[in-house]
Structure formats: C-alpha cells, structure tokens
Amino acid sequence: MSSDLVSREPTADRLRCPVPGRRSAELDRRRRAAVSSGVGVLLPAYADRGEDGVVVDVDGNRFIDLASGVAVTTVGNRNPRVVARVRDQLDRFTHTGFFLTPYESYVEVAEELNRLTPGTHEKRTALFNSGAEAVENAVKIARTATGRRGVIAFDHAFHGRTNLAMALTAKNQPYKAGFGPFAGEVHRAPMAYPYRWPSGPERAAQEAFEAFRTLAEKQVGAENTAAVILEPIQGEGGFVVPAPGFFREIARWCADNGAVFIADEVQTGMCRTGDWFASSYEHTVPDLVTTAKGLAGGLPLSGVTGRAELMDAAGPGGLGGTYGGNPLACEAALGAIEAMEEGGLGVRAREIEALFRTGLGAIADRHPSVGEVRGRGAMMALELVEDPDTRRPAAALTRRIQQYCLDAGVLVLTAGTFDNVLRFLPPLVISDEQLTQGLAVLGEAFDALA
Ligand code: PLZ
Numbered sequence: 431m432s433s434d435l436v437s438r439e440p441t442a443d444r445l446r447c448p449v450p451g452r453r454s455a456e457l458d459r460r461r462r463a464a465v466s467s468g469v470g471v472l473l474p475a476y477a478d479r480g481e482d483g484v485v486v487d488v489d490g491n492r493f494i495d496l497a498s499g500v501a502v503t504t505v506g507n508r509n510p511r512v513v514a515r516v517r518d519q520l521d522r523f524t525h526t527g528f529f530l531t532p533y534e535s536y537v538e539v540a541e542e543l544n545r546l547t548p549g550t551h552e553k554r555t556a557l558f559n560s561g562a563e564a565v566e567n568a569v570k571i572a573r574t575a576t577g578r579r580g581v582i583a584f585d586h587a588f589h590g591r592t593n594l595a596m597a598l599t600a601k602n603q604p605y606k607a608g609f610g611p612f613a614g615e616v617h618r619a620p621m622a623y624p625y626r627w628p629s630g631p632e633r634a635a636q637e638a639f640e641a642f643r644t645l646a647e648k649q650v651g652a653e654n655t656a657a658v659i660l661e662p663i664q665g666e667g668g669f670v671v672p673a674p675g676f677f678r679e680i681a682r683w684c685a686d687n688g689a690v691f692i693a694d695e696v697q698t699g700m701c702r703t704g705d706w707f708a709s710s711y712e713h714t715v716p717d718l719v720t721t722a723k724g725l726a727g728g729l730p731l732s733g734v735t736g737r738a739e740l741m742d743a744a745g746p747g748g749l750g751g752t753y754g755g756n757p758l759a760c761e762a763a764l765g766a767i768e769a770m771e772e773g774g775l776g777v778r779a780r781e782i783e784a785l786f787r788t789g790l791g792a793i794a795d796r797h798p799s800v801g802e803v804r805g806r807g808a809m810m811a812l813e814l815v816e817d818p819d820t821r822r823p824a825a826a827l828t829r830r831i832q833q834y835c836l837d838a839g840v841l842v843l844t845a846g847t848f849d850n851v852l853r854f855l856p857p858l859v860i861s862d863e864q865l866t867q868g869l870a871v872l873g874e875a876f877d878a879l880a
Contacts, residue, residue, distance in 0.1 A: 480507025562590025
C-alpha cells in the first residue's frame, strides 16, 4: 500500500480517552472482585456496541476490529439478518430441548451444513454449543463408528479447553498447565510447518508425512487409529498453513487405513478463508468437519457434519446436550449463512487477503523482524523473529506491537506456540477504509518499535 492511500483517522477521533476510560476502569475493578482471574482479559475496554468493523466501549472509544472475537462475528456484529431472525424466534420460544420437542431451524441448519461442507456424499449433522464440544463429539463419533480408540493430533494444534480437547491441544501454557490428567489414547505427530521445518519448506510435507506414518503405523497401529484431527490452517497455533499436499496426504492415509479424518474448521470455516471451508483449498473431502465460531453470527452454536454412516453410528441419545442447537442460535446461523451467501462474503474474504498482502508486505519489506507473511482470505498473519537467519521467535516484540495497536484503538490478536505471531481476522463486512486505518497503525507500531 502506498502511503498516500493511507487516510488514517487520527487516533484522537477514535479514542476519546486513554484506555481504560472511567467507566471501563470501574467495571474492571468489579471484574477483579467478581470474576475468576483464570479468565484472562486482553484489554479492559468494556464493550457497549458492535458495528460492522468497529467495537465501541462504554467510554465511547471506537476500536477497529481486526479480531472479530476470534473469527466469530464474520458477518459483523448485529448483522441485520441475524438480528431479525433471532428477534422473531424470541417471540416464539427460547428453548424446548431438541431431543424433547424438536424444531425446524435445527433441521434447517443441519441441511445447510450438509449442503455447504465439502463433498456430495450423503451427510448428517449434530449441533452443540462450542467448538470444544464439537471436537469431543467428532472423536466420540469416530470411536464408536470404527470400534478403535487411538486419536492422532499435531504439533501446534488447538482444539479447545475441555478435557479431551485439551489433550488434543498441543500448547502447555496457558491451556494445559496444571489441568491434567488428560484423556488417554491421544498421540501427537509433527506438523508440516513450512517456515520452521528443519530441512526447509520444500521438504516439510513429505518428511512430516513420513513421521506421521511411522507414528501411526509403528507406534499407535493403523488398526487402532480411530481418527486423525487436523486444522486446515492452524489457528491458535499461529495461522500455520500446512505445506502443500500435507493435509491431503493425511486424509488419504486415513481413507486407506479405515481411520476417520476430522477437519477442525472451527476457526477456518464459514467463508473465513474465502471459501465455505478451507479443506476445499486442499482438494480434500474430510470424513467429519467441525464448525463453530463464524457459524451463528455471534451466538453460541457448533456442529459436526459428515458421512451419514459415521454420523449415524452412535445410538439414539448417545449425542446431545441440554442446549445443543438452541433455537435462537439456529436462527442466527440461518441468518448468518444467508448474509454470507447474499453478501458474497467469500469473495470479500479474498479481497481482504489482497489488501492485507499489500499492507503486510510493505511492513515486511521495511522490517527484517517479519519472518513470514502468511494466511488465506481474512485469516492473515505475521511471524516475528529476532533475526531472520536464526528465526528465533520475537515474543516480546510481538507483545509490544500488539499493545501499541490496542493503545491506538486497533484490536489485534497474537497466536503461536512461541507467542510470536500477530494474526488478523477481521469481520468480512469491515470497510476497506477501516482495514487501511488498521494497517496504518500496525505499520506505525513496527516503525516505532521494531
Ligand atoms: N478448534 C480450531 O480455533 C477455538 C479459542 C479462544 P471453543 N479457538 C479460540 C480461547 O482462548 O479459548 C477453537 C479453535 C479450533 C476448537 C476451538 C474451540 O472452540 O468454541 O472455544 O470451544
């Protein structure tokens, strides 16, 4: 991006006062006395309102949103289609329990997920509340369908915070430390992480696959492997795009060996990467797909969608939960899917990628601390290093750049096993101008600190 394109709204116009303002500071005092400190808070700016690409706090500060609550408000906050459907549902009923007296919207969300997930085979869906719950249920389904127990996950993986999901998640701090013992029969294989593969990115796919195969066949045993779970782009792990071919080879190994291939699309799904699901870029049809986050426009809803013969393997009552597929959340999902389809939000995600590639590329050209620019669609990242030769992770710099952006009114998240990745995942309805302003602040942060 050339600098004359940058029409940065002066910080003073966005921020009315230093953060936290008076009202936020008061709320934060109450939080410390009332809320478990195990629930972290990145920025003590208490939300008052969400707009398309902006979050407004209770002191009137406006933050450019490059985080969308971790890929949740993909269609924006208060998307009109979501709001209209949820309002209407509020006037009808708020809960019955789908297992007790079912309702149409749940069936319709299942039909939509069956239609939108990769592959034209016969599918079924079950709905839950959170991503972690979807992951847990995908593993339950794989185990009961195969009669096997072993599950293989990868380095840098994040699959959630419940017990089995924690076992599948790779990173110790803060996700696992002190929370064991973890669910058994979980094994970990190396990830084809191109930037950090010891013998270079060209060899990552082949060598990581060989290491996976040795683990699966010699240690776990193919005949014991119920499922292999992989994110098409690792989210919390640092927006790691697997080396080309790796994802597909793993899926093929599963098909050849009777194991269930689970694509965890909780973060990548629902137009985030420019297609409905990121597995499509890998020309892969997963056996099971987990969804959550962007699915329901901000309401809690998750799903497992996949091959009918797998999804129907659990006995009636084997899958469920009191709230799974809540009627308000289902209506929200139908509204969000309409908004994505009619707003062409997949195309928009690719436009956002182009804008970011230009803006982040310009920063990378000026700053050798940017080791890599990577990602897909509206899921882009910078990996920061202390030295481009040793590739030693620059965690402290990453944190300082994030803080600079937060202080200047731009919501930016970090990620990565080494805490050295800045990640950008704005709502897909954000304006070019807001993105450009966000990128300008990021550029200033690098110029000031890197
Ligand atoms: N699978 C791929 O990205 C959630 C977590 C935020 P839940 N990622 C954001 C935090 O700090 O907890 C995630 C994911 C992938 C599963 C999950 C879990 O989804 O809805 O948070 O349970």
